[in-house]
Each structure stands twice: as structure tokens, then as C-alpha cells.
Amino acid sequence: MSYETILVEQRGAVTLVTLNRPQALNALNSQVLSELLGAMRAFDADPSQGCAVLTGSEKAFAAGADIKEMQAQGFADMYGHDFFAGWDVFTRTRKPIIAAVSGFALGGGCEVAMMCDFILAADTAKFGQPEIKLAVTPGMGGSQRLARAVGKAKAMEMCLTGRMMGAEEAERAGLVSRVVPAAELVEDAVKTAATIASMAPLAVKANKEMVNAAFETTLAQGVAFERRLFHAMFGTADQSEGMAAFVEKRPGNWTGK
Numbered sequence: 001m002s003y004e005t006i007l008v009e010q011r012g013a014v015t016l017v018t019l020n021r022p023q024a025l026n027a028l029n030s031q032v033l034s035e036l037l038g039a040m041r042a043f044d045a046d047p048s049q050g051c052a053v054l055t056g057s058e059k060a061f062a063a064g065a066d067i068k069e070m071q072a073q074g075f076a077d078m079y080g081h082d083f084f085a086g087w088d089v090f091t092r093t094r095k096p097i098i099a100a101v102s103g104f105a106l107g108g109g110c111e112v113a114m115m116c117d118f119i120l121a122a123d124t125a126k127f128g129q130p131e132i133k134l135a136v137t138p139g140m141g142g143s144q145r146l147a148r149a150v151g152k153a154k155a156m157e158m159c160l161t162g163r164m165m166g167a168e169e170a171e172r173a174g175l176v177s178r179v180v181p182a183a184e185l186v187e188d189a190v191k192t193a194a195t196i197a198s199m200a201p202l203a204v205k206a207n208k209e210m211v212n213a214a215f216e217t218t219l220a221q222g223v224a225f226e227r228r229l230f231h232a233m234f235g236t237a238d239q240s241e242g243m244a245a246f247v248e249k250r251p252g253n254w255t256g257k
């Protein structure tokens with residue numbers, strides 16, 4: 001498959017997807033969305049691939065939805081076509097996706113980073129929801145995911161003022177899992193993704209599914225869901241293999257069954 005706005009590369013069991021519209025600081029237009037969805041569908045369906053990394057350039061992960069594409073649209077276009085609803089499909093990818101963010105992750109860029117399973121940030125990363133400066137609001141889940149990630153006070157301040165948050169503040173606030181030097185970002189993310197891809201595939205999917213359930217359920221429902229998935233793991237060959245490998249002091253040899 002060939003793409004114009006993204007680069008897709010397989011590094012062992014890791015799919016590295018790089019947003020590639022440098023002239024627009026990786027602004028997310030309809031073509032980026034459709035190409036990214038194609039790449040993610042292929043990644044999810046490929047049994048040789050275990051984890052993906054989504055990254056941008058050193059200057060910008062993505063500077064937002066494409067303002068020039070949205071500029072001339074009216075309510076009927078936006079509502080009628082449910083503009084950007086396709087991004088919901090991205091969040092239904094069952095294998096993990098790590099966002100590796102360097103430079104600007106603004107508006108839709110910050111929102112897509114938050115749709116990934118976790119964010120690794122370069123020390124140069126800047127996160128923000130500046131839509132208010134364009135007289136609009138986040139539209140790809142930013143107000144909801146940012147509030148869940150960093151709490152109401154910081155999310156509200158960022159949405160209402162449009163100010164950016166640097167990498168250190170983002171780590172303190174819980175938006176990113178770790179901050180690494182910019183020059184090491186992609187290698188670190190690929191290495192982290194390779195670690196995930198080396199785990200038993202069904203356990204990877206189950207772990208992702210249950211952590212995500214924490215944001216959709218009450219505590220009691222979430223704990224019950226976790227327990228059922230934990231029980232289900234005992235129906236897999238890889239559970240028997242994983243526990244035998246531990247007892248026999250050797251690495252597990254996974255079949256994905």
C-alpha cells in the first residue's frame with residue numbers, strides 16, 4: 001500500500017507510522033485520516049505485528065486539524081457528514097499504539113496523541129487545545145480525554161486559554177508516561193513497542209481492553225470486567241506456556257492461542 005501523507009515501516013514486530021505533511025506541520029486533513037485508518041487496519045490484521053508507534057517530525061507531532069480544510073465548511077457540512085467521526089475508528093484498533101510526540105501536539109494533534117494507548121514525549125513536546133483562539137472547541141475528544149488525563153482544573157485552563165503545556169508539566173500532570181531526550185524519542189518508542197510486541201498477543205489485547213474499560217465503567221463494573229478477562233486467560237495455551245516457562249526458568253514461546 002502506498003501513502004502520500006504518512007510513512008509506514010515495519011521494524012520487526014513493530015509498525016512505525018510517521019505523519020508526513022511537513023509543509024503543514026502534519027495538520028490532519030481527510031487524506032491523513034483515511035490513510036492512517038488504512039495503515040491501522042492493516043497493522044491490526046497482520047499477525048506478524050504486535051505494537052505500533054505513531055510519530056511526527058521533530059518540530060510537530062501534528063499542529064491540529066487542517067484549518068484550511070475546515071475554513072469554508074458550514075454547519076450542514078460538518079454535521080451532515082459527521083466531520084472527523086472516522087477518528088473513532090482509530091480508537092477501535094485492538095493492538096496497542098504508542099504516540100511518540102516531539103514538538104507541537106496541538107488541537108487535533110493533541111487529541112490523536114490522547115487516542116493512542118499512551119504518550120511518550122520528547123523534552124521538546126508541547127501539548128495544547130488552542131481551538132478557542134479560532135472561536136471553536138476541541139472536536140475529536142480533546143475536552144473529554146484531557147479532563148480524564150489531567151483533571152478538570154488543568155483541562156479547563158488549557159481549553160479556555162489555549163495555552164500550551166510543556167513535556168515536564170505534561171508528565172507531572174499524568175498526560176504522558178515518560179519524557180525522553182528528543183534525539184532518542186523514536187528509538188525509545190520502538191524499543192518500548194518491541195517489548196510489548198514480545199508479550200503473548202491475547203494477553204496484550206486483554207490488558208489494553210481492561211485498562212480502557214476503566215474510563216467507561218464504574219469501579220465495580222470495571223473490576224468485574226477485569227476478573228472475567230483474567231479468568232478467560234486461563235483458557236489460552238499461552239497462559240499454560242507462560243506459567244510453565246516461569247517455573248522452568250526459560251522464556252515463553254507464544255503461539256497466540
Ligand code: CO8
Pocket residue numbers: 023024025027028063064065066067068078083084104106107108109130131134137138139140
Ligand atoms: N492547519 C493547517 N495548516 C497549518 C496548521 C493547521 N492546524 N498548523 C500549521 N499550519 C501551516 C501554516 O499555515 C504554515 O503554512 P504556510 O507556510 O503555507 O503558511 C505552515 O503550517 C507552518 O506553520 P507556521 O508558519 O504557523 O509555523 P510557526 O512555527 O510559526 O508556528 C504553530 C507553529 C504555533 C504550531 C502555528 O502553526 C499554529 O498556531 N498552528 C495552528 C495550531 C492550531 O490552532 N491548532 C488547532 C486547529 S483546530 C483543531 O485541531 C480542531 C480539532 C477538532 C476538529 C474536529 C472537527 C469535527
